[in-house]
Amino acid sequence: MFRRLIPREGKFFDLFKQSAALIVEGSKEFCELLNDLPNAESRTRKIKAIEHQADEVTHATVELLHTTFITPLDREDIHQLISRMDDILDFIEAASERILLYGITEAPPLAAELAKLCLLSAENIQQAINELENLKNRSEIIRHCVEINRLENEADQVLRMAMAKLFKEETDTRQLIKYKEIYEILETVTDRCEDVANIVEGIVLEYS
Amino acid sequence: MFRRLIPREGKFFDLFKQSAALIVEGSKEFCELLNDLPNAESRTRKIKAIEHQADEVTHATVELLHTTFITPLDREDIHQLISRMDDILDFIEAASERILLYGITEAPPLAAELAKLCLLSAENIQQAINELENLKNRSEIIRHCVEINRLENEADQVLRMAMAKLFKEETDTRQLIKYKEIYEILETVTDRCEDVANIVEGIVLEYS
Amino acid sequence: MFRRLIPREGKFFDLFKQSAALIVEGSKEFCELLNDLPNAESRTRKIKAIEHQADEVTHATVELLHTTFITPLDREDIHQLISRMDDILDFIEAASERILLYGITEAPPLAAELAKLCLLSAENIQQAINELENLKNRSEIIRHCVEINRLENEADQVLRMAMAKLFKEETDTRQLIKYKEIYEILETVTDRCEDVANIVEGIVLEYS
Numbered sequence: 001m002f003r004r005l006i007p008r009e010g011k012f013f014d015l016f017k018q019s020a021a022l023i024v025e026g027s028k029e030f031c032e033l034l035n036d037l038p039n040a041e042s043r044t045r046k047i048k049a050i051e052h053q054a055d056e057v058t059h060a061t062v063e064l065l066h067t068t069f070i071t072p073l074d075r076e077d078i079h080q081l082i083s084r085m086d087d088i089l090d091f092i093e094a095a096s097e098r099i100l101l102y103g104i105t106e107a108p109p110l111a112a113e114l115a116k117l118c119l120l121s122a123e124n125i126q127q128a129i130n131e132l133e134n135l136k137n138r139s140e141i142i143r144h145c146v147e148i149n150r151l152e153n154e155a156d157q158v159l160r161m162a163m164a165k166l167f168k169e170e171t172d173t174r175q176l177i178k179y180k181e182i183y184e185i186l187e188t189v190t191d192r193c194e195d196v197a198n199i200v201e202g203i204v205l206e207y208s
Numbered sequence: 209m210f211r212r213l214i215p216r217e218g219k220f221f222d223l224f225k226q227s228a229a230l231i232v233e234g235s236k237e238f239c240e241l242l243n244d245l246p247n248a249e250s251r252t253r254k255i256k257a258i259e260h261q262a263d264e265v266t267h268a269t270v271e272l273l274h275t276t277f278i279t280p281l282d283r284e285d286i287h288q289l290i291s292r293m294d295d296i297l298d299f300i301e302a303a304s305e306r307i308l309l310y311g312i313t314e315a316p317p318l319a320a321e322l323a324k325l326c327l328l329s330a331e332n333i334q335q336a337i338n339e340l341e342n343l344k345n346r347s348e349i350i351r352h353c354v355e356i357n358r359l360e361n362e363a364d365q366v367l368r369m370a371m372a373k374l375f376k377e378e379t380d381t382r383q384l385i386k387y388k389e390i391y392e393i394l395e396t397v398t399d400r401c402e403d404v405a406n407i408v409e410g411i412v413l414e415y416s
Numbered sequence: 417m418f419r420r421l422i423p424r425e426g427k428f429f430d431l432f433k434q435s436a437a438l439i440v441e442g443s444k445e446f447c448e449l450l451n452d453l454p455n456a457e458s459r460t461r462k463i464k465a466i467e468h469q470a471d472e473v474t475h476a477t478v479e480l481l482h483t484t485f486i487t488p489l490d491r492e493d494i495h496q497l498i499s500r501m502d503d504i505l506d507f508i509e510a511a512s513e514r515i516l517l518y519g520i521t522e523a524p525p526l527a528a529e530l531a532k533l534c535l536l537s538a539e540n541i542q543q544a545i546n547e548l549e550n551l552k553n554r555s556e557i558i559r560h561c562v563e564i565n566r567l568e569n570e571a572d573q574v575l576r577m578a579m580a581k582l583f584k585e586e587t588d589t590r591q592l593i594k595y596k597e598i599y600e601i602l603e604t605v606t607d608r609c610e611d612v613a614n615i616v617e618g619i620v621l622e623y624s
Binding site (some may be wrong): 062066080094097098101102121132173174177197 | 346350353357364368369372377381385386388409410413414
Binding site for chain 2 (some may be wrong): 444521554558572575577579580589592593596614617618620
C-alpha cells in the first residue's frame with residue numbers, strides 16, 4: 001500500500017534532475033552554436049527541442065503534484081522550483097533565436113564568455129539538484145548556490161565590459177542594438193540561475 | 209455573529225473578480241487604441257482611469273486583509289495574487305503611454321497581434337478567477353492557466369518575428385527603438401499574466 | 417540557556433537595519449555622483465564598496481539562518497527580505513557603472529530627479545525596517561510601504577517624461593541609447609524598493 005507513495009516521492013527528484021540535465025545540455029548547445037554560426041538554424045532547432053522537452057518535464061511535475069497526496073517537499077516549493085528551472089531554458093532559447101532571426105554572422109565579441117558562465121551556472125544547478133533528495137549534504141548544496149551567485153556577479157561584470165566595448169567599437173548602431181540585446185539575454189540566464197539557487201537555498205533552510 | 213465573517217470571505221473573491229474585470233477592460237481598450245491612434249490621448253486617459261480603479265481594488269483588498277481575522281485563502285496568497293494582477297494593468301498603461309509620448313501615428317506592424325494575445329490572456333485570467341471561489345472546477349481553472357502559459361509562448365514567438373521584421377524593414381533607427389520598446393512592453397503583459405496563472409495554479413494545488 | 421536565543425533573534429533585525437542603512441548610503445552617494453561626474457571613478461568605487469558591504473550583511477544573515485533554531489520571523493521571509501534588499505544596491509551600482517563605462521560627462525537631464533526618488537524610497541525602507549522588530553507600529557510600517565508604492569509610480573511617470581524628452585531632444589542616437597538605459601536602471605531601483613515594501617507588508621499581515 002505504501003509502495004504507491006514512495007516511488008512517487010522519488011519521482012519528483014527524478015523530474016528535477018531531468019530538468020537540470022536539460023538546462024546543462026541546452027547551455028552546452030548554445031556554446032557550440034556560437035562557434036558554428038553558419039549552422040545557426042539547425043542548432044537553434046536543437047535548442048528548441050531541448051526547451052520543449054523541459055516544458056514536458058515541467059508539465060509532468062505539475063501533473064504529479066495534482067495526483068500526489070504526500071509530497072517530499074512543500075507543494076509550493078516544488079511548483080516554484082520546476083517553474084523557475086523552466087525559465088532558464090526559455091532565455092537560452094531566446095538568445096539562440098535572436099542570433100538566427102537577426103541574421104548574426106559574427107558572434108558578439110564577449111558572447112562566448114557569457115555563454116561559458118551560463119554553462120557553469122547550469123552545471124552548479126545540476127550538482128545542487130542532484131544533492132537535494134538527501135539533504136545530508138546541505139553545506140555542499142549551499143556551496144553550489146553561493147557559486148551560482150558568484151557566477152551571476154561575474155556575468156554582470158562581463159556584461160558591463162561588453163557594453164562599454166560595444167559603444168566604443170561598434171560603429172553600426174543597429175548592430176549595436178542587436179548585440180546589446182543578445183548580451184542582456186545571456187546575462188538574464190545567469191539571473192534566472194540565481195533565482196533557482198535562491199529557491200534551492202530556501203528549501204535547504206526550511207528542511208534543516 | 210458569524211454573518212460578519214462570511215460576507216468578508218466572499219468579499220475577497222468579489223475583489224479578485226473586480227480586478228480581473230478591469231484587466232479585461234483595459235486590454236480591450238488597448239486593442240481599440242491601436243485602431244484609433246488619432247485619439248490616443250483620450251484613450252490613454254481612459255486606460256489610466258481603469259488602472260487607477262484597479263489600484264483602488266488592490267488597496268481595498270490589502271485593507272480587508274488587515275481587518276479580517278479568518279481569510280478564505282492563505283493571507284500571503286491573497287496579497288500576492290492581487291499585487292500581481294495589479295501589475296498587468298501597469299504594463300498595459302505603460303504601452304499606451306509610450307504610444308502617446310513617442311507621438312506614434314502608425315501602430316507597430318505586429319502590435320495588434322500582441323494586443324490580441326494580451327486580451328486573450330486577460331480573459332483566461334478572468335475565467336480562472338471566477339472559478340476560484342468554489343474550487344470544485346479545479347481542472348477547469350488549471351486549463352485556463354495552461355492556456356495562459358501557451359499564450360505567453362505564442363506572444364514570445366510573435367515578439368521574435370516582430371523584432372526580425374523591424375530590423376529588416378524599419379530604416380529609421382529611432383523609430384525602431386520606439387517600436388521595439390512597445391513590443392517588449394506588450395510581451396511583458398503576457399509574462400505578468402503568466403505570473404498570475406502560476407499563483408492561481410499554486411493556490412489550486414495547495415487547496416486540493 | 418535562553419540568552420543564547422534572544423540575542424540571535426535581535427541579530428536578524430540588526431542585520432536588516434544594517435542592510436537598510438547601506439541602501440540609504442548608496443542612494444545618497446549616487447545622488448552626489450550625478451553632481452560630480454569628473455570624479456565618477458572614485459565615486460563608483462565607493463558605491464561598489466557599499467554594495468560589497470551589503471553582500472556581506474546578506475551572507476551573514478543566511479549564515480545566521482543556518483545556525484539559528486528559532487527565528488523571529490518565518491525563515492523564508494527572512495531569506496526573501498534580505499535577498500531583495502540586496503538587489504536594490506545591485507541596481508544602484510549598475511547605474512553608476514554605466515555612467516563610468518559609457519564615459520558619461522553630462523548627466524541625463526532627468527537622472528537627478530529619478531535618483532532623488534530612489535533616495536526617498538530607500539529612506540522609507542529604512543524607516544519601515546526600523547519599526548519591524550516591534551510590530552506595534554503596524555500602521556506606521558504600512559504607511560511607509562504605501563509611500564514606497566507611490567514613489568515607484570512617480571518614478572514611472574518621470575521615466576516616461578524622460579523618454580519622451582530624450583526622443584525629442586537628443587539627436588545622437590547612441591547617446592540616446594545610453595541615457596535610456598541609465599533611466600531604466602534607476603526606475604528599476606524603485607521597482608526593487610517596491611518588491612521589498614511588498615515583502616514587508618506581507619510580513620506585517622502575517623504577524624497581525
